[in-house]
Amino acid sequence: MSLLTKKPSFVGGIHPADNKLTRDSEIKDIAPSGTLVIPLSQHIGAPAKPVVEEGDNVKRGQKIGEAQGFVSSPVHASSSGEVTKIGKFRHPSGNEVKGVKIDLDGEDKSVDFKEADPGELSTEEILERIQGAGIVGMGGAAFPTHVKLSPPEEKDIDTLVINGAECEPYLTSDFRLTLEEPEKIIKGTELIADVLEVDKVYFGIEDNKPEAAEEIRSRASGSIEVVELPTKYPQGWEKTLIQALTGREVPVDGLPLDIGVVVQNVATVKAIWDGVRFGVPLTERVVTATGTIRNPGNYRVRIGTRGKELIDQLGGLPEGRTAKLIDGGPMMGDTQPDQSTPVVKSTSGLLALGEEAAVARDSSPCIRCGKCVDVCPANLLPTSIYKSVESGDIEKAEELNTTACCECGSCTYVCPSEIPLVQWIVQGKSEIEKRKE
């Protein structure tokens, strides 16, 4: 019997309007059509190296990019067609990265996927299948999953946390996946609990999604403890989630594995089961298309589908009502310059915001109200960091642990002086990085 318990949350955080307009929208398929642009770098680590050439015909599931080293991940074609370009394309992060353009033939032919019985596989074989399927963290970080599941021997991992929080406003893709595919999520969870040899598994979910919590609770075995957490942003950040669920604190410059914890997002866990059990590589994901987009909802979209293709299939954007397009949610997502960027493995949402999002706000001097300090989940002093970066004192910014910022934007959200704190802090992180190099 699994348990359903309520626990206190983390210190800090905010309560923005959740705007989960698509929570009742069942997942629907978007048919691949036109062209796909598949970046060879959709993960942290070395970009994959192309193993196809222009003019080649490829099928869905065929490897088109080979991982380069352990901290890297292969990339696969998400439908069938002809490779028409290998070159630089804009990634949703804003960087230009090498990618493969495929003109689709409309037949959506697929390679044969090789099924396996996970119970017959060794740990090494399971990790090989996870790596071979190109699975990376789908909650945003895009860290190669096989690496995260291979902690160094000296790290004593005793706890697995499944992240079903989905604390970003507007996004509902993880929620719908949990409601609609709970068995795969549970099987994937049990599989990686075995790989990590942990006894304790928490499934963390915010209390604004009780149906999803109940779905897992009613089906999971006693080894999974489903915990409803207060709805608060950024509950889904690894460090805040771990603090809320286990009471343990990840060190400022440390990782969850330093305190015996591994965290995996629900979409990643489902992809792990598909990859290990059915041999299906990561070539599609659920995306919440929302905001001013006509026919908002949750859609199963092939990796490489460009924003324009997706938006057009959903009926387009209403004339003159969209000022900003974001890959992800409004708090931590990346603003897109246009509709040319593709859905990648970490794209949880495509959000179109109206004119109100484009209103430029003038900032005024800090009134030392301390609100930014109160809400910071990383226990930082956003106002002091901003002042040190603005004055060019990067050494001071480093002393203030600027690099521990998760860029959640909570400080900017509450600042009555409209100071773009997170932008200053991101600049500070980049300056600190440059100094180290």
Ligand code: SF4
């Ligand atoms: S300083 Fe960073 S972690 Fe703290 S509230 Fe601001 S953006 Fe979030």
Ligand code: SF4
């Ligand atoms: S919230 Fe804004 S005004 Fe208040 S202390 Fe922080 S930077 Fe200053």
